[in-house]
Amino acid sequence: MPTQTKIGKINEIVSKAVNQHGAVREELIPILNDVNRTLGYLPKEALELISQQVHVPKSTTFSVASFYHMLSTKPLGRHVIQFCESAPCHVVGGHQVWQALIENLKIKAGETSPDGKWSLITTSCLGVCGVGPVMMVDDDVFGNLTPDQVPGILQKYK
Amino acid sequence: MKFVRSMVLISSDPQSVAKGANEVYACLQDEICKRGLESEISVTTVGDIGHHDAIPMVIVYPEAVVYGPVTEKDVPFLVEEHLYKGRIATSLLAPVRELSGRIAWLTSRKGTLPAEHRIVLERVGIIDPTSIEDYFIHDGYQALGKVLNTMTPEEVISMLEKSGLRGRGGAGFPTGTKWRFVSRGQGNQKYVVCNADESEPGTFKDRLVLEGDPHSIVEAMTIAGYAVGASEGYIYIRGEYVLAQERLRKAIQQAKEMGLLGEHVFGSNFSFEIHVHGGAGAYVCGEETALLESIEGKRGEPRPRPPYPTTRGLWGKPTLVNNVETLANIPPILRNGAEWYSKLGTASSPGTKVYTILGNINVTGLIEVPMGITLREVIAIYGKGMRGGSNFKMAQTGGSSGSIIPDSLQDTPMDFDSYAKAGVAFGSGALLICNEDVCAVDLAKVLVNFFRNESCGKCNPCRVGNQRSYEILTNITEGTGKMSDLEDLKNISDNMFQLSNCGLGQTAGSPIRDILKDFRAEVEAHIRLKVCPSGICPMSGVRV
Numbered sequence: 001m002p003t004q005t006k007i008g009k010i011n012e013i014v015s016k017a018v019n020q021h022g023a024v025r026e027e028l029i030p031i032l033n034d035v036n037r038t039l040g041y042l043p044k045e046a047l048e049l050i051s052q053q054v055h056v057p058k059s060t061t062f063s064v065a066s067f068y069h070m071l072s073t074k075p076l077g078r079h080v081i082q083f084c085e086s087a088p089c090h091v092v093g094g095h096q097v098w099q100a101l102i103e104n105l106k107i108k109a110g111e112t113s114p115d116g117k118w119s120l121i122t123t124s125c126l127g128v129c130g131v132g133p134v135m136m137v138d139d140d141v142f143g144n145l146t147p148d149q150v151p152g153i154l155q156k157y158k
Numbered sequence: 159m160k161f162v163r164s165m166v167l168i169s170s171d172p173q174s175v176a177k178g179a180n181e182v183y184a185c186l187q188d189e190i191c192k193r194g195l196e197s198e199i200s201v202t203t204v205g206d207i208g209h210h211d212a213i214p215m216v217i218v219y220p221e222a223v224v225y226g227p228v229t230e231k232d233v234p235f236l237v238e239e240h241l242y243k244g245r246i247a248t249s250l251l252a253p254v255r256e257l258s259g260r261i262a263w264l265t266s267r268k269g270t271l272p273a274e275h276r277i278v279l280e281r282v283g284i285i286d287p288t289s290i291e292d293y294f295i296h297d298g299y300q301a302l303g304k305v306l307n308t309m310t311p312e313e314v315i316s317m318l319e320k321s322g323l324r325g326r327g328g329a330g331f332p333t334g335t336k337w338r339f340v341s342r343g344q345g346n347q348k349y350v351v352c353n354a355d356e357s358e359p360g361t362f363k364d365r366l367v368l369e370g371d372p373h374s375i376v377e378a379m380t381i382a383g384y385a386v387g388a389s390e391g392y393i394y395i396r397g398e399y400v401l402a403q404e405r406l407r408k409a410i411q412q413a414k415e416m417g418l419l420g421e422h423v424f425g426s427n428f429s430f431e432i433h434v435h436g437g438a439g440a441y442v443c444g445e446e447t448a449l450l451e452s453i454e455g456k457r458g459e460p461r462p463r464p465p466y467p468t469t470r471g472l473w474g475k476p477t478l479v480n481n482v483e484t485l486a487n488i489p490p491i492l493r494n495g496a497e498w499y500s501k502l503g504t505a506s507s508p509g510t511k512v513y514t515i516l517g518n519i520n521v522t523g524l525i526e527v528p529m530g531i532t533l534r535e536v537i538a539i540y541g542k543g544m545r546g547g548s549n550f551k552m553a554q555t556g557g558s559s560g561s562i563i564p565d566s567l568q569d570t571p572m573d574f575d576s577y578a579k580a581g582v583a584f585g586s587g588a589l590l591i592c593n594e595d596v597c598a599v600d601l602a603k604v605l606v607n608f609f610r611n612e613s614c615g616k617c618n619p620c621r622v623g624n625q626r627s628y629e630i631l632t633n634i635t636e637g638t639g640k641m642s643d644l645e646d647l648k649n650i651s652d653n654m655f656q657l658s659n660c661g662l663g664q665t666a667g668s669p670i671r672d673i674l675k676d677f678r679a680e681v682e683a684h685i686r687l688k689v690c691p692s693g694i695c696p697m698s699g700v701r702v
Contacts, residue, residue, distance in 0.1 A: 028455035029438050033397065067457040067614075069439030070397045086359030087554060088516045088588070090604045091596050124441055124608055125359035125557075127398060129514060129588070130522045131173045143176040 007045055013038050014049040023054050028064055032071050041072040069123065077112045077119035079157045081105075082136040086125040089132035093146070097133045100147035104154055117157075163198040164241060165219040169226075169283065170203035171366065179203070179214035181230045186216070189237040199241055202286045205370025211521050212252040226252035275502065276526045277510050278363075278486040282370030287405055290412040293373040299418055301489035302377050305384060306424045309492075314385040315341060318488070320496035322508040327353060327444075327481035328556055328586045329661075330507070330574035336478065339468035340386040343476025348388035350379050351453070351472065351479045354395040354402065355437050355444040358557020359608060360588030363512040363524060364482035368395065368402035371486070372409035376432060378485035380419060381492065383430040386478050391432040394449050397439050406434050441612035445660050446479040448614065459616040460660035483512055483587070503529030507573035517553075517591040518545045530571040533563060537591060548593035552676070554601070556585010558608050559665035562598070562672035583668065597694035598677035599684055602669040603631040609666040620663030623654040627670060629702050634681065637688040637697035644681065648674060 017034040021027035031050060036042050042065050051061045065071045083098060102108060105118050112119045128134050131143030142153055166186060170179045186201050215226035216236065223246055225236060232250055239247040285292035293299070305314055319334030340348060352375055356364040368375065379391045395403050410432050413419035421429045440458045442448045447461040450472050471477025487509060491499045500508045507529040516522050519541030527536075533553055537544065544550055553563040561582035570580050577584040592601065610624040627650050633639045651667025658664045673681055683689050690697055 025455040026453065029452065030436060033436060033438055064455070064457055067440065068397075068437070071438055085604070086608055087558065087601060087604045088360040088590050091517050091590065091592055091601065122611075123439075124612060125357055125361075127356065127362045127365050127396075128172045128176070129360045129362060129516050130524070131176055132516070141172055141176050143173060 010039070010043065010046050011049060014046055014053065018050070018053045025054065025056060028054055028056065028061070029068070032061075032065055032068075036071050041075050043075075047073075075112075078117050079138055080119045080121060082121050082123040082126065083109075084124070084126050084132065084134045085122045086129075088125070088129040089134055092132050094133035096147050097135070097145045097150065100150040101135075104150055162200045164200075166199060166201045166241070167204045167217040167219070167284070168201070169205075169213050169215040171205050171213075171369070174214040177214055177227065178229060182214050182216065182228050182233060185230045185233040186237065189234055190241065193237065193242055195237075195241060204283050204285070205287060205366050211523075215252060224252045225250045275510050275528050277490050277502075278367060278483055278512055279370075279524075279526045280490070281374065282366050285371065287370050287372055288408055290373060290409070290416060293371075297489075297493060298373055299377055301492040302380055302418065303424055305381050305492055306426045306428060311341060311385045311387065314381065314492065317492065317496045318385075321491045321499040322496075322506075323484065323487055323491060323499065324507055324509075324574060325481060326483035326487070326511070326587070328358075328559065328584070330584065333480065333484055336468060336480070337382065337386055339466075340388075340476050340478040343386075343469055345475055347390075347473075347475045348386060349472045349475060349477040350382045350386065350388045350391040351446075351449065351467075351477055352379055352391065352393040352482060352485055353444065353446060353449055353479055354393055354399070354482050355449055356399075356482065356586075357396055357441045357444050358559065358586045358588055360516050360554075360590050361514055361557050361586050363514055363587055365399055365402055366524060367482050367486050368399065369405055372402075372405040373413065374486050374489060375406065375482060376409050376413050376419065378488040379432055380413075380423060380430050381488055382478055382480065382485070384423075384428050386476075388478065389429055389431065391430065392435050392453055392472070393432060394435045394437060394443070394453055396443075397437040403434055403436050410434065440614070441608075442614045442660070442662050445662055448660065449479065450477065457614070459614045460662070462659060481586075504571060504573045504576075506575040511572070511587060513587045513589050515541050515589045515591065517589075518548060518593040518595070519543065519591045520545055529573045530576075532569050532571055533589070534568040536572075536589060537568075541591060544591070544593055548595065550591065551594045551596060552592050552598065552601075554590040554592070554605075554669075555588065556583055557588045558605050559583065559661065559668065560585030560588070561668055562601070562676065564676040566676075582672075583665070595692055595694070597635075597690055597692040598673045598680050599631060599634055599690070600692075600694045602673045603628065603635055605669040606631055606666070609662065613662065613666070617657075617659045617663065619654045619657040620659075620666055623650045623658075623663070624666055626650055627667070631670075632702050634684045635690070635695035635697070636700045636702075637684065637695075638699060638701040639685040641682075641685055643685070644674060 017031045021030045035046050047061050051058045065073055107113050107120050109122045126134055133145045134143045168183050190196055190199055212226035214228055216228045217224050236247050239245050281296050315337050323333045324330040435453050437443050443452045443458040445460045446467055448458040452458040467477040467479050503509045510526050510528050512526045514524050521542045525540045555561055567580055570576050574584050606628045610628045613620045613624050615621045630643045647670050651670040654667040655664050683691050
């Protein structure tokens with residue numbers, strides 16, 4: 001069960017996002033985006049609060065939140081790795097880099113490591129195809145990847 | 159605007175940043191301050207400059223010297239030699255080419271090779287994207303001024319029709335005709351929407367315009383608003399493009415402060431507002447009706463068409479939806495006239511096209527060339543040949559919804575009609591060049607996997623069809639496919655094409671259709687001989 005302080009914090013973050021964007025349906029996605037960015041994911045309590053404040057049914061908020069890739073309804077690790085699995089990265093050696101990633105992290109696509117450090121997500125094009133294979137760790141982009149570089153990159157993150 | 163002795167530009171597209179552009183920028187500032195030159199020299203980060211094999215790149219004006227790739231430790235030498243002593247640091251110069259983009263005038267142009275011709279990317283990389291004054295100096299807002307002061311909406315639309323400009327999002331619909339449909343739409347409220355949800359794999363052309371020349375989109379949208387009678391515009395930018403969103407917000411604010419946006423634009427009776435709307439990660443939102451749903455705050459599920467957005471779009475009102483590249487063509491056309499534009503490119507597809515060239519070639523990156531160039535020319539001239547001297551096997555156009563182009567079409571002019579006649583799709587401008595090390599079945603599997611993940615799930619043919627195709631292709635790559643699978647694949651792709659609601663589902667089957675048509679022998683080798691001729695597929699004998 002979430003503690004009172006946690007709910008208080010969620011309440012504060014949601015209210016701030018709603019005030020900033022306005023409590024209207026068309027701002028639902030920007031609001032969800034902001035809250036997701038601050039909390040790392042969208043907990044049930046946050047979705048309920050957003051529904052109340054924007055005056056949309058809870059089912060609607062959930063259906064929107066679960067539709068978009070950048071919104072997560074599940075908690076993620078401290079660092080999120082997004083690995084591009086689109087064709088341009090694939091043909092220049094993306095698959096080998098992917099193998100190196102799952103060997104190093106010992107988790108599969110869509111999983112979070114037991115210590116809560118890493119989440120590994122496959123994603124569609126990140127828009128930096130000129131330097132494929134590409135992955136993003138949190139907000140940092142790594143391009144021209146080779147399997148050998150993977151351990152070094154992972155070590156940079158505490 | 160401050161006057162300076164020298165102007166230093168640093169390429170800061172994401173690829174340059176990945177290679178240390180930010181560090182070079184910081185180091186340059188330090189070195190310049192150390193020598194007390196900060197009042198005489200400006201340092202600016204710009205978007206993409208082209209020349210992707212020599213990034214991060216530093217250009218020093220007025221001499222227009224191009225350095226690259228520049229690392230942090232080159233900076234002290236560069237500052238001392240060029241900016242302090244005034245000598246060109248020859249050892250750091252970027253490799254000179256016969257062909258290059260905007261900086262063509264400073265490198266020699268020998269022979270008769272067609273040079274890049276930049277209209278859309280004209281300013282990208284030479285102006286400071288956060289400065290409206292820089293945009294003014296490079297003909298900025300002239301087209302808007304001309305339109306509002308000397309042209310009627312009707313004249314604007316007929317000029318566009320005459321220019322022959324066709325939508326650059328992939329479908330190639332005539333832009334002038336679309337504008338006319340919206341201008342005829344009923345009701346007082348209409349909208350202009352810029353589709354900047356660029357998410358076709360391999361395509362990043364719009365990103366460079368948004369990040370490198372954001373005012374061109376603001377100007378084009380305002381012109382569009384005037385021409386079709388809309389007072390509000392939305393730019394829908396994909397969520398991953400955070401910098402692009404910032405740049406557009408800033409550009410809008412600057413334009414408002416100058417009276418080029420908002421109430422009474424240019425002192426006329428025309429008023430126009432633009433809102434930036436960020437996406438949240440969904441490929442399908444690039445489909446225009448899904449994009450409208452998303453702006454309304456809903457799941458990005460495409461609507462049935464007709465009615466088309468030109469009659470019932472955003473909140474049920476007539477809406478003009480144009481791609482970024484299409485819009486970026488508008489101000490130059492209005493400045494230079496329809497006749498100037500229609501002379502570029504081919505008769506049926508005038509103008510230039512921005513391509514992202516990727517895959518197994520020596521130089522990858524972004525080029526803008528007249529319509530009608532052939533794939534062979536692109537590979538030889540701009541890609542500098544196949545990597546390691548390998549042989550061309552196939553190319554994939556237009557991101558995932560494009561076609562797989564076999565060897566036989568390498569000399570077909572790349573324009574909407576020639577490609578349609580050859581039975582392939584021109585797409586959004588990504589050219590993924592593959593050599594013989596790429597397996598056609600594996601490539602199709604990766605493409606189908608993309609659609610499987612990105613299908614919005616609203617209608618069955620696409621949701622189930624992509625999942626099932628992926629399973630069948632996986633079996634083939636594991637060596638457990640059957641010949642009857644090919645018949646199933648064919649049926650699924652036909653059904654998806656005929657029965658899907660939107661463009662995503664309709665085109666999702668094209669990789670399958672293409673490999674069955676052009677690479678049938680290779681597919682059959684996987685099934686009959688249990689061999690992957692390229693040696694890529696695992697062929698482990700597992701069946702899903």
